[in-house]
Amino acid sequence: MKIAVITGASSGMGKAFTKQIDEKYQELDEIWVIARKKEGLEGLKKEISKLRILPMDLTDRQALEEFSTLLKREKPCIQILVESAGMGIQKKIEDTAVDDLRRMTELNCTALTAFVAMCLPYCEKGSRILCLASGAAFVPQPSFAVYAASKSYVLSFARALGAEQKGRIVVTAVCPGPVDTPFLEKMGGKENMPFYKKPFIADAEAVVKKALKDSERGREISVYGFAMKALRAVCKIVPIRLLMRFM
Numbered sequence: 001m002k003i004a005v006i007t008g009a010s011s012g013m014g015k016a017f018t019k020q021i022d023e024k025y026q027e028l029d030e031i032w033v034i035a036r037k038k039e040g041l042e043g044l045k046k047e048i049s050k051l052r053i054l055p056m057d058l059t060d061r062q063a064l065e066e067f068s069t070l071l072k073r074e075k076p077c078i079q080i081l082v083e084s085a086g087m088g089i090q091k092k093i094e095d096t097a098v099d100d101l102r103r104m105t106e107l108n109c110t111a112l113t114a115f116v117a118m119c120l121p122y123c124e125k126g127s128r129i130l131c132l133a134s135g136a137a138f139v140p141q142p143s144f145a146v147y148a149a150s151k152s153y154v155l156s157f158a159r160a161l162g163a164e165q166k167g168r169i170v171v172t173a174v175c176p177g178p179v180d181t182p183f184l185e186k187m188g189g190k191e192n193m194p195f196y197k198k199p200f201i202a203d204a205e206a207v208v209k210k211a212l213k214d215s216e217r218g219r220e221i222s223v224y225g226f227a228m229k230a231l232r233a234v235c236k237i238v239p240i241r242l243l244m245r246f247m
């Protein structure tokens with residue numbers, strides 16, 4: 001059975017990935033979609049028939065164990081894995097509850113790593129993995145410190161995994177700037193974003209379209225839009241302490 005697995009599919013870019021993958025890769029037998037809110041996933045059923053709805057909290061070890069058992073039972077061939085589940089909190093570390101900091105690293109780093117490792121034996125030559133990092137991965141960001149650090153982890157992890165799997169699996173780290181999804185609302189809304197980020201808010205469908213194209217081309221990083229490409233180039237040459245002053 002050929003499948004795609006998409007985490008964070010109930011919303012934003014995960015939802016856009018699910019729809020575009022369904023349209024683009026007709027040969028798939030099923031698309032397995034994962035998030036905590038069942039109703040968010042159920043909503044996709046109106047448009048996509050071959051969905052398997054798997055509500056789960058990716059930070060729950062028991063849920064991951066159950067997913068591992070499901071894989072062992074069904075032995076699917078995972079052709080595309082999209083790791084889109086993620087969360088962000090934009091506050092100084094001293095103003096953030098320790099549990100919130102822990103939840104962020106658990107979801108963005110620990111759960112993502114465990115999930116990819118669990119899926120890897122079910123991928124085959126030609127399979128593709130897309131990990132949602134962020135433009136925040138390029139530079140440390142005061143007041144967004146743990147989120148940016150967690151996304152640097154994702155970027156580094158995805159690149160190293162891609163090197164380990166060279167010739168077998170393409171791994172693409174997707175690194176957009178701000179994208180117009182519910183994520184922005186959870187961070188306080190577009191109106192409260194730093195002024196320098198507002199002009200660069202991207203459309204989720206366009207970011208996802210480019211990410212899928214970059215993955216097909218075997219690219220290890222997908223950066224949407226001129227502004228983020230320029231930021232990436234600047235981050236390679238300007239000293240980090242100067243960039244952080246601007247941030």
Ligand SMILES: NC(=O)c1ccc[n+]([C@@H]2O[C@H](COP(=O)([O-])OP(=O)(O)OC[C@H]3O[C@@H](n4cnc5c(N)ncnc54)[C@H](OP(=O)(O)O)[C@@H]3O)[C@@H](O)[C@H]2O)c1
Pocket residue numbers: 007008009010011012013014034035036037038040056057058059083084085086087088107132133134135175176177178179180181182183184186
């Ligand atoms: N939007 C942006 O500006 C932006 C920019 C760069 C990178 N990113 C990254 O892109 C990815 C997708 O973001 P988005 O903008 O699409 O955000 P979003 O609309 O908030 O979607 C996040 C998804 O993650 C799921 N999720 C959250 N906690 C979970 C948990 N514990 N277990 C399972 N699923 C969980 C959510 O579903 P439930 O709530 O139903 O669990 C939702 O489906 C994230 O990794 C984010 O960090 C976003």
